[in-house]
Amino acid sequence: MQRTNFGGMACSIARxxxxxxxxxxxxxLRDVWVGATRFDQIQADLGISRKVLTERLNHLVDHGVxxxxxxDQRPRYEYVLTEKGAELVxxxxxxTGWGDKWLAGAAGPPVLxxxxxxxxxxxxELRCAHCGKPMHAGDITPLAGPGSGSTS
Amino acid sequence: MQRTNFGGMACSIARxxxxxxxxxxxxxLRDVWVGATRFDQIQADLGISRKVLTERLNHLVDHGVxxxxxxDQRPRYEYVLTEKGAELVxxxxxxTGWGDKWLAGAAGPPVLxxxxxxxxxxxxELRCAHCGKPMHAGDITPLAGPGSGSTS
DNA sequence: AGCTTGAGTTTCTTGAGGGAACCCTGATTG
DNA sequence: CAATCAGGGTTCCCTCAAGAAACTCAAGCT
Numbered sequence: 001m002q003r004t005n006f007g008g009m010a011c012s013i014a015r016x017x018x019x020x021x022x023x024x025x026x027x028x029l030r031d032v033w034v035g036a037t038r039f040d041q042i043q044a045d046l047g048i049s050r051k052v053l054t055e056r057l058n059h060l061v062d063h064g065v066x067x068x069x070x071x072d073q074r075p076r077y078e079y080v081l082t083e084k085g086a087e088l089v090x091x092x093x094x095x096t097g098w099g100d101k102w103l104a105g106a107a108g109p110p111v112l113x114x115x116x117x118x119x120x121x122x123x124x125e126l127r128c129a130h131c132g133k134p135m136h137a138g139d140i141t142p143l144a145g146p147g148s149g150s151t152s
Numbered sequence: 153m154q155r156t157n158f159g160g161m162a163c164s165i166a167r168x169x170x171x172x173x174x175x176x177x178x179x180x181l182r183d184v185w186v187g188a189t190r191f192d193q194i195q196a197d198l199g200i201s202r203k204v205l206t207e208r209l210n211h212l213v214d215h216g217v218x219x220x221x222x223x224d225q226r227p228r229y230e231y232v233l234t235e236k237g238a239e240l241v242x243x244x245x246x247x248t249g250w251g252d253k254w255l256a257g258a259a260g261p262p263v264l265x266x267x268x269x270x271x272x273x274x275x276x277e278l279r280c281a282h283c284g285k286p287m288h289a290g291d292i293t294p295l296a297g298p299g300s301g302s303t304s
Numbered sequence: 305a306g307c308t309t310g311a312g313t314t315t316c317t318t319g320a321g322g323g324a325a326c327c328c329t330g331a332t333t334g
Numbered sequence: 335c336a337a338t339c340a341g342g343g344t345t346c347c348c349t350c351a352a353g354a355a356a357c358t359c360a361a362g363c364t
Contacts, residue, residue: 013248017247086289145263
């Protein structure tokens with residue numbers, strides 16, 4: 001096996017990587033999210049090899065992140081986000097925010113997000129689902145959970 | 153070139169992937185975050201090839217995500233998160249949340265996070281930095297920003 | 305009958321990932 | 335003072351995934 005399979009690790013990060021950690025997968029998800037839902041659209045937009053795109057799409061469908069469905073009498077298919085897939089968009093939003101801040105440079109961010117609720121162009125921030133205060137690297141302590149596999 | 157380089161795309165997701173999108177990189181970051189900061193610790197914890205670990209660590213240091221510094225008179229080094237790297241932990245937190253929800257199964261999440269501000273075990277949620285309301289896939293519309301490269 | 309379009313397959317080449325052994329430097333030990 | 339040890343990598347070789355480009359196939363259109 002060339003690439004190690006992360007899915008078996010007792011780690012939600014590793015398991016998530018097993019689903020969307022392969023090269024191109026997050027970009028494919030982004031394309032589907034913003035409306036490029038067909039094979040040739042995604043292929044042309046990303047410049048990805050058709051072979052790899054086929055593999056990635058199948059993988060994402062197998063994991064329930066995308067749904068493949070016909071849109072014509074002819075054998076034509078489009079890919080749409082499932083609920084599971086739509087929640088992965090959170091990840092894309094956070095990636096965008098980090099890239100905007102640290103990698104965009106003087107040109108500024110390539111894409112902006114308008115938030116429907118307030119109508120403003122804005123960014124996302126992580127907040128504690130319990131108390132609503134910010135939740136970043138230094139604000140939390142990891143501890144073993146029920147699925148940790150530890151015997152304690 | 154076997155793997156396409158995403159860094160040149162006008163897309164913050166692609167640029168972020170260029171920094172931490174390679175296999176293992178997010179897991180290395182997690183290890184450093186939770187205190188496995190030395191070469192052999194990370195290697196043993198992940199079971200990653202030493203060659204690949206060397207490459208990844210160099211890449212992360214080159215991109216300013218990790219800092220390599222001596223911790224002894226002997227040639228011994230540890231890797232620590234820079235501010236840029238610490239903000240990437242947001243990404244790990246979101247990945248954890250998604251993996252916990254969709255992949256953990258009956259065993260439950262392998263790791264829990266205690267939030268210092270409220271003392272509770274909790275998850276992170278994405279909220280608009282402007283109005284504070286939830287910000288997920290359906291709540292926003294992407295539009296071209298200043299660094300989009302479009303001529304308009 | 306032939307052209308077009310969308311959606312993949314197939315073939316071939318290259319190079320990254322994995323494994324295991326090896327190397328180097330500066331303590332520590334017998 | 336030679337031998338050992340530990341941390342932190344290198345080197346070598348092999349396999350398999352990524353990339354590029356050509357090919358296929360089915361349904362409609364002309």
